[in-house]
Amino acid sequence: MHQPLALLGGKPTRSKPYPAWPIFGRAEEQRLIRTLRSGRWGRLQGPEVARFEEQFAAQHGCRFGLALANGTVSLRIALLAAGIRAGDEVIVPPYTFLSTASAVLEANALPVFADIDLDTFNLSPAAVAAAITPRTRALIPVHFAGQPADMDALMALAKKHKLLVIEDAAHAHGASYGQRPAGSLGHIASFSFQSSKNLTAGEGGILTTNDQALAEACRSIHNCGRVPGGVWYEHHVVSGNYRLGEFQGAILNCQLDRLEQQTQTRERNGRFLAARLAQLPGLYPQKRDDACTRHSYHLFMLRFLAEEFGVPRQIFLQALKAEGIPCSAGYGFSLHHQPLFRNKAFGPFLPDDAARLDYTKVECPNSDLICSRQCVWLEQHLFLGRRQDTEDIARAFERIYEQRAALCEWANKNGAMPAATRPANSSRRRTNGRGRKGVR
Numbered sequence: 001m002h003q004p005l006a007l008l009g010g011k012p013t014r015s016k017p018y019p020a021w022p023i024f025g026r027a028e029e030q031r032l033i034r035t036l037r038s039g040r041w042g043r044l045q046g047p048e049v050a051r052f053e054e055q056f057a058a059q060h061g062c063r064f065g066l067a068l069a070n071g072t073v074s075l076r077i078a079l080l081a082a083g084i085r086a087g088d089e090v091i092v093p094p095y096t097f098l099s100t101a102s103a104v105l106e107a108n109a110l111p112v113f114a115d116i117d118l119d120t121f122n123l124s125p126a127a128v129a130a131a132i133t134p135r136t137r138a139l140i141p142v143h144f145a146g147q148p149a150d151m152d153a154l155m156a157l158a159k160k161h162k163l164l165v166i167e168d169a170a171h172a173h174g175a176s177y178g179q180r181p182a183g184s185l186g187h188i189a190s191f192s193f194q195s196s197k198n199l200t201a202g203e204g205g206i207l208t209t210n211d212q213a214l215a216e217a218c219r220s221i222h223n224c225g226r227v228p229g230g231v232w233y234e235h236h237v238v239s240g241n242y243r244l245g246e247f248q249g250a251i252l253n254c255q256l257d258r259l260e261q262q263t264q265t266r267e268r269n270g271r272f273l274a275a276r277l278a279q280l281p282g283l284y285p286q287k288r289d290d291a292c293t294r295h296s297y298h299l300f301m302l303r304f305l306a307e308e309f310g311v312p313r314q315i316f317l318q319a320l321k322a323e324g325i326p327c328s329a330g331y332g333f334s335l336h337h338q339p340l341f342r343n344k345a346f347g348p349f350l351p352d353d354a355a356r357l358d359y360t361k362v363e364c365p366n367s368d369l370i371c372s373r374q375c376v377w378l379e380q381h382l383f384l385g386r387r388q389d390t391e392d393i394a395r396a397f398e399r400i401y402e403q404r405a406a407l408c409e410w411a412n413k414n415g416a417m418p419a420a421t422r423p424a425n426s427s428r429r430r431t432n433g434r435g436r437k438g439v440r
């Protein structure tokens with residue numbers, strides 16, 4: 001006889017919390033105090049930000065690094081530095097955080113959405129090819145969840161059409177593709193150090209590149225348009241102050257010392273969980289691209305096919321949380337459905353001919369499908385523990401699957417079953433890696 005699911009009154013699979021995030025200790029304390037006492041709190045005075053830029057860039061295969069206030073302005077500055085102009089088009093995925101597209105608007109250009117691949121959740125090269133117009137100037141692939149996008153195909157397209165490629169590597173600290181680290185795969189890359197990220201100082205960002213001219217242009221824009229060798233009150237381009245402070249630099253230097261070991265742990269645990277979950281019907285962990293030599297597992301993502309697993313996603317997530325496994329459905333809808341795009345509420349950033357783009361007509365069915373019905377997210381800090389901690393996640397999934405009939409009965413009785421998605425209480429075996437025809 002099974003112990004009932006925690007949602008039905010049983011003992012949870014796990015009662016111990018997962019490692020909290022961020023992780024810090026005496027190293028951070030000492031470095032912050034040293035910075036405080038030095039009185040050198042700005043990057044133009046102190047050593048911390050400069051040291052961090054150098055080390056982070058080197059670890060990510062680049063000669064140049066430029067720390068910034070966050071991973072949104074970094075994208076915008078990369079676009080401005082590359083000469084993107086009003087009305088230019090920049091291709092972005094619809095399955096991403098707002099900034100990937102809003103940074104394009106704030107650079108006075110227009111984001112054009114191209115769908116993702118249903119198995120990897122990354123920008124589909126075929127969809128990008130179909131979205132290219134004579135106005136396309138750049139594309140921003142996101143290494144979603146920490147798996148590098150299909151950069152070989154995307155760079156080939158970029159070369160053919162003379163496009164700039166900005167990697168949005170906000171999730172991909174320490175990830176790699178073939179022999180090369182994320183951050184060195186496009187022309188320039190942007191990382192974020194916002195609170196949830198695999199490397200964090202609460203806020204912050206960095207651009208990495210091997211292109212000296214781009215690096216210098218970005219540096220000037222981030223520092224009020226100043227240029228090397230110029231004097232303090234000498235400003236050459238429209239720009240602002242997007243500098244990172246020394247306290248954040250101090251924390252980032254300590255966190256960077258922890259990154260390699262944490263990335264190895266996440267990768268080990270993430271791979272283990274992916275292999276275990278793939279054994280169960282209806283669970284399709286993010287497909288690993290052959291070229292992905294290291295996944296940074298900012299998120300562990302999977303497609304959850306209710307029809308095969310036998311439980312609606314909403315009920316499943318409730319049950320998984322009750323088992324002591326924090327989880328979510330991720331984005332509720334694709335980015336282009338935001339009111340911002342539907343209403344073209346672009347404020348001063350509306351090119352005269354923006355009428356040619358109607359975001360209510362954009363079609364990205366793969367992104368829509370995983371948002372509305374299929375995606376499940378587990379956050380990176382769950383993967384910083386031991387094998388046993390990941391084993392608990394696998395056991396919770398397995399337990400829910402074994403007791404799916406009781407769970408559905410409970411949901412029906414308690415009026416919790418979502419009417420529109422009520423599945424047959426199926427025990428069908430999975431058919432192939434992409435789900436049955438019609439299930440999507």
Ligand SMILES: Cc1ncc(COP(=O)(O)O)c(C=O)c1O
Pocket residue numbers: 070071072073096097099100142168170171191192193194203204205
């Ligand atoms: C994919 C992606 N791009 C860009 C950003 C923006 O970074 P930030 O929050 O540092 O501005 C984020 C995260 O927050 C993100 O997840």
